[in-house]
Amino acid sequence: xxxxxxxxxxxxxxxxxxxxxxxxxxxxxxxxxxxxxxxxxxxxxxxxxxxxxxxxxxxxxxxxxxxxxxxxxxxxxxxxxxxxxxxxxxxxxxxxxxxxxxxxxxxxxxxxxxxxxxxxxxxxxxxxxxxxxxxxxxxxxxxxxxxxxxxxxxxxxxxxxxxxxxxxxxxxxxxxxxxxxxxxxxxxxxxxxxxxxxxxxxxxxxxxxxxxxxxxxxxxxxxxxxxxxxxxxxxxxxxxxxxxxxxxxxxxxxxxxxxxxxxxxxxxxxxxxxxxxxxxxxxxxxxxxxxxxxxxxxxxxxxxxxxxxxxxxxxxxxxxxxxx
Numbered sequence: 068x069x070x071x072x073x074x075x076x077x078x079x080x081x082x083x084x085x086x087x088x089x090x091x092x093x094x095x096x097x098x099x100x101x102x103x104x105x106x107x108x109x110x111x112x113x114x115x116x117x118x119x120x121x122x123x124x125x126x127x128x129x130x131x132x133x134x135x136x137x138x139x140x141x142x143x144x145x146x147x148x149x150x151x152x153x154x155x156x157x158x159x160x161x162x163x164x165x166x167x168x169x170x171x172x173x174x175x176x177x178x179x180x181x182x183x184x185x186x187x188x189x190x191x192x193x194x195x196x197x198x199x200x201x202x203x204x205x206x207x208x209x210x211x212x213x214x215x216x217x218x219x220x221x222x223x224x225x226x227x228x229x230x231x232x233x234x235x236x237x238x239x240x241x242x243x244x245x246x247x248x249x250x251x252x253x254x255x256x257x258x259x260x261x262x263x264x265x266x267x268x269x270x271x272x273x274x275x276x277x278x279x280x281x282x283x284x285x286x287x288x289x290x291x292x293x294x295x296x297x298x299x300x301x302x303x304x305x306x307x308x309x310x311x312x313x314x315x316x317x318x319x320x321x322x323x324x325x326x327x328x329x330x331x332x333x334x335x336x337x338x339x340x341x342x343x344x345x346x347x348x349x350x351x352x353x354x355x356x357x358x359x360x361x362x363x364x365x366x367x368x369x370x371x372x373x374x375x376x377x378x379x380x381x382x383x384x385x386x387x388x389x390x391x
Contacts, residue, residue, distance in 0.1 A: 074383055074386075075319065075321075075383070076321050076377065076378055076379055076380045076382065076383060077198065077201065077205055077208060077376075077377050077378040078198045078205075078208050078209070078212055078321065078322075078323075078378040078379070079205060079208075079209055079321060079322070080209060080322055081150070081151070081206075081209040081210055081212070081213045081322075082206075082209065083154075083206040083209065083210065084150055084151030084152060084153060084154070084160055084210065085151050085152040085154055086150075086151045087149075087151055087152050091149060091238040091239045091241055092237070092238045092242075097149055097159075097239050100149070100152075100158070100159030100161075101134055101144075101147070101159060101161060102134075103158055103159065104133070104135075105156050105157075105158030106133065106134055106158050106159045106160075106161065107131035107132065107133065107153070107158065107159075107160050107161070108131065108132045108133070108134055108137060108147070108160075108161045108162065108163050109129050109130075109131060109132075109150070109160070109161070109162045109163070109210065109211070109214050110130070110132060110137075110162075110163050110165060110188060110191075111162060111163065111164045111165060111191075111214060111215065111218055112165050112188050112191035113165070113191065114164070114193070114194075114215060114218060114219070115191035115192055115193045115194070116129055116191065116192065116194060116197065116211045116214070116215070117129075117130045117188050117189075117190070117191045118130055118190060118191070118192055118197070118202075118203070120190065120202070124202075125202065126202050126203075127192075127197070127202040127203055127207075128203070128204075128207060129203070129207050129210065129211060131160075132163075134161075137163065140184065140187055141184075142163070142165065142184075144163060146163065146164040146165075146218070146221065146236075146240075147161050147162070147163050147164075147239075147240065148161060148162045148163075148164070148214060148217045148218070148221075148239060148240035148241075149161055149238075149239025149240060149241070150162055150210060150213060150214060160210070161239075162213075162214035162217065162218070164214075164217075164218040164221065164222075165188070194208075194211055194212060194215050194324065194325075195325065197211065198376075198378035198379075199376050199378060201376070201377070201378070208378070209322075212322060212324045213322075213324075215324040216254070216322065216324035216326070216327045217240055217241070217254060219324065219326035219327050220254045220255050220326070220327050221236070221240065221243070223255075223326075224243050224252055224255075227245035227247075227248060227250055227252075228250075228252075229245065229248050229250050230245060230247055230248040230250075232245050232246070232247045232248065234252065237251075241253070241254060254327065255327050256322075256327055256328065256329050257289060257327060257328045257329070258289070258290040258296075258328070258329050258331060259287055259288065259289050259290070259323070259328045259329065259330050259331065260287065260288060260289075260290060260296055260299045260300050260303060260331050260333055261285050261286070261287040261330045261331065261332050261333070261380060261381060261384070262285060262286055262287070262300045262303070262304065262315070262332075262333040262334070262335045262384075263285045263286075263318075263333075263334055263335065263381075263384040263385060263387075263388055264285075264286060264304055264308070264310070264312065264335045264337050265334065265335070265336065265337070265388055266336070266337060266338060266339045268356060268357055269339055269354045269355060269356050269357070270354070270355060270357075270360060270385070270388050271286065271308060271337075271342065271352055271353070271354055271355075272284060272285065272352065272353070272355055272360075272363075272374070272385070273285075273286055273307065273308070273344070273349045273350075273351060273352030273353075274349065274350050274351050274352070275348075275349060275350060276350045278350075280371075281370075281371045281372050281373050282372075282373055282374070282375065283351075283355075283363065283372055283373070283374055284374060284375050284379075284381045284385075285332075285381045285384050285385065286303060286304060286307050286308065286349075286352070287303070287330070287381075288302075288303035288306070288307070290331075296315070296317065296331055296333065297315045300312060300315045300333050300335050301315070301335075304335060304337070306345060306348065307344070307345050307348045307349055307352065308342040308343065308344055308345070308349075308352050309342060309343025309344070309345070310337050310338075310340055310342060310343075311337065311338075312335045312336065312337050313336045313337055313338065314335070314336040315333050315334070315335050315336075316333065316334045316336075317331070317332070317333055318332040318333055318334050318383075318384060318387065319332045319380060319383065320332060320380070321379070321380040330380050332380045332381075332383070332384055334384065334387075334388075339354065342354070357388070357389060357391065359372075360374075360385060360388060360389045361389045363385075364382075364385065364386060364389055
């Protein structure tokens with residue numbers, strides 16, 4: 068018998084690369100990988116992956132640079148993260164976070180002008196846009212998300228929280244070390260519950276003030292210390308819409324690199340009743356029947372309402388409800 072799996076968001080776990088975790092702490096091993104002619108590097112320019120779009124702009128691939136090509140362009144290989152091994156070649160795949168403007172890099176390079184470097188790293192597109200547009204494959208999106216999450220964590224972990232000293236990268240960027248006090252810091256993941264509250268025939272969708280016009284989504288909130296998933300769903304639902312949850316079931320999860328979260332998808336059963344929306348948390352929230360939800364999914368809702376695209380776990384929670 069073949070096990071069936073719930074559909075996963077387009078932006079999902081990175082499974083196409085071998086993370087090679089046991090050998091990440093071996094500096095000599097990583098040095099050999101990055102010196103290998105087959106090594107390839109994903110570039111983030113200001114946190115945005117550099118891509119190679121198709122001629123019609125309907126699809127794209129991550130642009131994979133050789134380390135030598137970057138060195139020849141005068142680009143310093145600092146803030147490099149080891150993502151994993153390409154199973155088809157055995158070569159290392161790395162990410163380079165170029166926080167600097169190409170003009171600043173050009174000032175230290177005798178090889179390229181600022182304009183040439185901007186062209187060299189064009190186009191760079193933010194990950195959220197790439198996910199919403201659906202131009203990258205699931206594998207490429209997952210690799211990008213891993214790189215962006217590591218870059219976001221690193222940017223916030225430059226200094227030791229205990230003694231204030233500058234921290235140095237270890238394990239291919241997966242650990243940061245404070246040499247003076249010996250403290251180790253590892254990539255941070257913030258757990259978030261995202262729940263579709265529903266009764267037999269209706270579900271609750273809400274919107275935050277910063278959402279695009281017309282977008283409605285499932286409720287969500289961070290887990291607090293001392294909570295389990297169910298307790299967080301119950302508390303967040305009560306806080307945001309003022310109703311009691313009767314039952315919570317787990318539906319799936321999704322890495323969410325904005326900046327470094329794990330979305331824990333749940334279905335929350337509650338009796339149909341008036342909502343008491345906390346306007347400090349939500350701009351709006353209301354019950355929708357199944358027909359309305361289906362119209363939001365297919366883009367035919369008469370008020371122009373819609374739900375997140377397939378890159379987000381919220382889409383699949385809503386689609387599961389719409390399917391009955």
